[in-house]
Amino acid sequence: MKTQILYHAKQCGEDECCGFVIDNKTYIPCDNISNDPKNHFEISPDDWITAEEQGVITAVVHSHPDGLPILSEADQIFQQQTAVDWWLVCDNQIHKFRYMQPLIGREFIHGTTDCYTLFRDAYHLCGFNFPDFHRDDDWWDNGQNLYLDNMQSNGFHQVSISSLQEGDVILFSLNSKTVNHAAIYIGNNLILHHLPKRLSKRDLFSGYWLKNYHSIWRHKQWQPSNFMAILNNMAINTK
Incomplete structure (x- = not known):
């Protein structure tokens, strides 16, 4: 799966790639339908439906071809909406960011959110x-x-x-x-x-x-x- 993700990112060149990880074992590449694919990505509703029919979406994948290996502000906002892990391809590496509550506004539970x-x-x-x-x-x-x-x-x-x-x-x-x-x-x-x-x-x-x-x-x-x-x-x- 790692090889597939890195290959897809390479094939997309200067555009951000995007796709899904299904059941933590299968990668489904998607087309980036953003109007500005060099700086943003967008996955079509049909691709979301197709992915959900194949199993549980456990991660959303995209790339930052010329960016930093961190999730942008928009990435983090959209991750909250998807409520799954996000994987980011940058410098031919896959950086995995687990889903978490926003840092501000969490309820305190000792040992869980402290x-x-x-x-x-x-x-x-x-x-x-x-x-x-x-x-x-x-x-x-x-x-x-x-x-x-x-x-x-x-x-x-x-x-x-x-x-x-x-x-x-x-x-x-x-x-x-x-x-x-x-x-x-x-x-x-x-x-x-x-x-x-x-x-x-x-x-x-x-x-x-x-x-x-x-x-x-x-x-x-x-x-x-x-x-x-x-x-x-x-x-x-x-x-």
Whole structure:
């Protein structure tokens, strides 16, 4: 299937290719009927119907021939409508983006949609895949240190607050001696994070948050262009 997808993208040249993955095992190529196929893709309703008749659509596939290996703002909006994974062909590679709730406005469910989930999902959009793991309620009061024990092993290194930049992960100790909360710095002195009993949201990195931050971490492979993926997702909430 990988060979078929890459071949189809190559055959489309400067135009975006598009198609479907059926039952996680079969690729169905489609014609791009967009009026601007070099910058956008559109699949006809008939192709959607044909694909659904052949099985379960498990992913929508398209390419960015001369673009970045991240989902655009339009891509992320349409992914919410399809509610399936989206696969993106770029630089002769297939980048797979799992379907997820928008980063802003999530309900808090510990271990399912919590501060670590937000951190993990935001970085997934940027092309980084971090492990998920079981975490009990109040793990920080039971001898565990899940954030600090895993940052370096997943490619992060600590930086100073004076060098804070968009995409950095800020760790906090909230009512605990152990680091138990994470946020992503999104510029303009704002953080994106998710607290219990609240929807995920932006907050000013000042006052209480500045007083209780523990450390700041940056991925060794982070590039400023990665942050565009997070911005594209946050734009969903302005539509």
